[in-house]
Amino acid sequence: MRILLVEDEIEFADTVRGALAREKYVVDHVDRLALATEACRWNVYDLALLDRTLPDGDGLSLLPSLRAAHPGIAVIVLTARGEVADRVNGLDEGADDYLVKPFALDELFARIRAVRRRPVELGPEEIHVGALVFDVANDEASVNGVRLTLARRELRVLSTLVKRRGRTVLRESLAQGVYGFDDAIQSNTLDSHISRLRGKLAAANAGVEIHAIKGVGYLLQVRE
Template identity: 65%
Template sequence: MVRILLVEDEPAMATALRSVLVREGYVVDHVSGVALAREAARFGNSDLVLLDRTLADGDGLSIVSDLREYNPGVPIIVITALGGVTDRVTGLDKGADDYLAKPFAMEEMLARIRAVRRRPAGLHLRQIKLGRLAYDLDNDEASVSGKRLDLPRRELLVLGTLMRRRGRTVVRRSLEEAVYGFDDEIQSNTLDSHVSRLRRRLADATADVEIHAIRGVGYLIRQIS
């Protein structure tokens, strides 16, 4: 599953974009400004960013470096009413992978998304390995010793978030944001249930990794020594 961070402050446009993206099978996290997008970037779990420029609290281009710091190589498509040649050149020079001027057809946006995801990822680390476990960042797939590990979507999102920060503690809030999206209601013990089931699956597959609970903080994944 592909997770998209949508940075758009026009409610009607955000609703329309989210509806189209979800219908196409994407997981969408929506934020409405520069500050919120910078905060969302810290989770480092976006596979692509749709970034408006003319946000209420600043120019969306100002956070391109933040998005890439926390999620190296993440494709960024600027969507904006600033469609002049100079504006497009500025956006691309600032690090955007593509630049789409409003108004645009939804079909074109979807085609642009598919196109940038087909490109070589540059700095993007395509596969993370830990013990006998491998996690494919491009396709959001897990495998153990080369054999695909089939996981329910929520558990796969938990695993992907932990693997991106392997060896480090991931706070509960980051995991909850990764699993549920910003607009979902989160039950108090549901995350723990996902982690518990994921632990059993990894053990059954002899992945040679373990997930540790850090009381009152979150979880971390590491290789069994």
Template identity: 65%
Template sequence: MRIILVEDEPGLAEMLRRFLERERFVVDHLDCLAAAGDACAMVDYDLALLDRTLPDGDGLALVGALRQRRPGIPIIMLSARGDIGDRVTGLDHGADDYLVKPFALDEMLARIRAVSRRPSQMQGDRIEAGAVVFEPATDAVEVSGQSMTLPRRELRVLAALIRRRGRTVMRETLEQAVFGFDDEIQSNTLDSHVSRLRRRLREADAGVEIHAIRGVGYLLRAAP
């Protein structure tokens, strides 16, 4: 899952980013409306965490841009403005949930899981390829009925490939799914993650193959 985090308080933003990345999310942190608006125009985010009070305006101004790009995106507002009127305004303007600062990180994570499970946000039923089963709503992976834990970026590669199983996924699409704006990407970084994922799947006898399509991207399909 790729999250846009719009928060202008550096300390809080860094804490949230590190926490979410430990939970295997890809996080793009922006600190103002202008930069966040540019990001929304380029990336199809899976979830948004928006501060209400930003240097150049109200985070609610981003709701329209996010929903235009991806109508079903879950949006959680983060704000120190916690009176009933502010919360009602946020929800009436399209937010799915509203967290009042200060909040516990575990509560934020629970809210993320909750809005991601809502019927309008569900990304479809479980996906199967070979002996692999992937649950889009929870990012859970099983191989032959056994849970498989993958490093964050390998999980993001698998999610992008298995959703498009049997079709070539362009490198640019994979890089967008796997890396945030602040990540340093070398020319072979994606290939290294794919190679490690391919090895793990082979060792688990997962019954799938990942093929490199030279100069284009990668393709995952069930092994013959």
């Protein structure tokens, strides 16, 4: 899952971003509405975490453009504005959840899982390719009922390939799905993730193959 965190309190944002990264989420952090709008132009997000009081406006004002750019995106407001009227306003404006600061990180994780379990109009909750089953809501992969143990970036590679199964995914698009824009990317790291992922899928008899399309990208398809 790729998350957009819009928060201007840097220390708080660093804490949340680090905790989410340990939970295997890819997180992009911006501290302005203008930067959030720009990020949405170039990246695909599954979830947005919005502060309300930002230097250039109310985080709620981002909701219309977020929904337009990413239909089905889940949105959780993280804010110190905890009055009943504020919470009602946030939910009425279209937020899926509203969490008042300070909060426990475990509660944030639980709320993220909850909003991701809600049915959306885009696509199935599970994607089946060969013997591989990918749980879209929980970002988990299994083969014959056994969950695959994947590193965070291996999971992001698989998620991107599964969602575009049968189609070639450009290297640039795959890297975008795997790395946050604050991450350092070395030229050979994506190939390393692919190599390890191939080995784990083969060991689990997943019945799928990842093909390299020279000079273009990668393709996931059922093994013949």
